Amino acid sequence: MTPLWTSADIASAVSGTASAAFEANGVAFDSREVTAGDLFIALSGETTDGHRFVDQAFAQGAAGAIVSQPVDHPHILVADTRAALDSLGVAARARTSATVVGITGSVGKTGTKEALWAAFDRMAPGRAHRSLKSYNNHTGVPLSLSRMPADTRFGVFEMGMNHAGEIAAHTRLVRPHVAVITTIAPAHIENLGSIENIARAKAEIFEGLEPGGTAIIPHDSPQRDILIEAAQRHAGRVLTFGLGQGADVRAMDMVPSKSGGTLITVQLPGASLTMTVGQPGEHWVTNALAVIATVEAAGGDLAIAGLAMAELPGMPGRGARSNIAVPGGEALLIDESYNANPASMRATLKVLGEQMAARRVAVLGTMRELGDHGPRFHAELAEPILSAGVDFALLVGEEMAPLGQALEGRVDFAHVPAAADALAALDGRIGAGDAVLIKASNSVGLGRLVAQLTGGALAGKD
Structure with a gap:
């Protein structure tokens, strides 16, 4: 098997000096993730120095390391x-x-990345590469690139940001042929000040486009014109996707499927495609349109992409579904514990409202990085909660207080200060046939609650 990197190739790439010859088949900078044959990069950070973990990395099978000593x-x-x-x-x-x-995008970038990878991997088995997890920052992007084999046919890279200028740096490393923005929402508005500034920061992704490259833009976004203007300065072609009239890639018909997803007919500039989106919710229809637009721009097989969308599984923390043991039987758990902002909260609450269930329970944690806008955005979740027919809402985190005030007297709810208090607050609140949505920013820690519930923490309780 051809190695991912030889020591000679690494030394040439990084202008370094090799102490010995070796071959590496993976790359890692977290010693806990090192596996046999990996290259370990000893990064120095604000709180620790990777050089302290070199011995551990080699004990776990590292083939070589990049070090500054x-x-x-x-x-x-x-x-x-x-x-x-x-x-x-x-x-x-x-x-x-x-x-x-x-x-990139405020919502849906990881799910869209995974869906694209699934489509490309069907077209070129074993030769599609993507960022793992949410490796989308100043270390995750170059790490994901460095893991890409030379014979890759399709590469898909996620780019995130907290401040203006970050995506510009990422995209100049990635140099995409196709640059996609999934949607614009008030995530990170604390740092960027306005939704328009968020759109401009996301639009930096077009600055790295290869000559003649394609920009993929959400047609239904109120910031569409900002994105198109930015794209036209760098792209050879601009494609829009969405549900509204005028989108280049548009869902013309949408019918609920028996499996819980959606059967759609997609109209493209020169073709049409009927396909099933396996994941439930209108937001996943929109993600699927972005996938189809991208596959078309990349010269891929649209029919194969449609099959991939039909069979795409839910991801942990991003829509995975499981049955959990509760008193009297089982309940459905919808795990959205990894990320949250106002747009994604509304989308997943709508999915909960469409779920057939004895009762609907929403466990909602704080949305981070909203700054002074936080109280208003949290309070405005009252309307989608009521529209979803939620029978009981558990609010987690002090920042949820404005939402509690907005729900007072309108729906049964409880408010706890932290994720550690959530399990006890759910005791007696979930029964057989219920549907339970858990959603919050990852730092709230509701992933632990998901683990507790899937581990049977409520089983046998009366």
């Missing part, structure tokens, strides 16, 4: 390991002839 293991010596990570990512991008897709 000599170690007693095969290594590449450089002046700055963080700069070396960027350089390795640049070299990985330069050596491939893959069609590369970059994705």
Whole structure:
């Protein structure tokens, strides 16, 4: 098997000096994630120094390391390991002839990335590559690039940001042939000040487009014109997707499927496609349109992409569904515990409202990075909660107080200060046949509640 990297190739890419010859088949900068044959990059951060974990990395099977000080293991010596990570990512991008897709957005970028990868992997089995997890920041993007094999046919990379200028840096590393914005929502508005500034920051993704590249833009976004204007400065082609009249890639018909998803007919500039979106909710229809637009721009097989969308599983923390043991039987758990902002909260509450169930329970945690807008955005969740027919709402986090005030006297709810208090507050509140939605920003920690419930924490309680 051809190695991902040889020590000679690494040394050339990062302008370093090799202490010995070695071959690596993976790349990691977290020693806890190192597996046999990996290259370990010893990054120095604000709170710790990766050089402290070099021995641990090699104990776990690392083949070599990039370091800024000599170690007693095969290594590449450089002046700055963080700069070396960027350089390795640049070299990985330069050596491939893959069609590369970059994705950003306030909502839906990870799900869309996974759906695109599933489609491309069907078209080119074993030769599709994507960012793992949500590796979309200043270390995650070059790490994901550095893991891309040279013979990759399709590469899909997620890009995130908290401040203006960050996506511009990411996209110049990725150099996408197709750049996708899923949607614009008030995530990170605390740092960026306005929804328009969020749109401008996301639109930085077009700055790295390869000559003649394609920009994929959400047609139904109120910030569409801002995005199109930015895209036209860099893209050879602009495609819009959405539900509204005038979208280049549009869902013409939508019918609920027996499996809980949606049967749609997609109209493209030169073709039409009837397909099933396996994941429930209108927001997943929109994600699917972004996937189809991107596959068309990348020259992929639309029919295969449709099959991939029909069979796409839910992701942990991002829509995964499971049955949990509760008194009297089982309840449905919808796990959306990884991320939350006003738009995604509304979308997933709508999905809950469409779910057939004995009762609907919503466990909602704080939405982060909303700044001074936070109280208003939290309070405004009252309307989608009521529209979804929620029978009981558990609010988690002090920032949820405005929502509690908005719900007073309108729906049964409880408010607890932290995720650690959530399980006890649900005791006696969930029964057989219920549907339970858990959604919050990841830092709230409701993933622990998901683990408790799927582990049977309420089973047998009366």
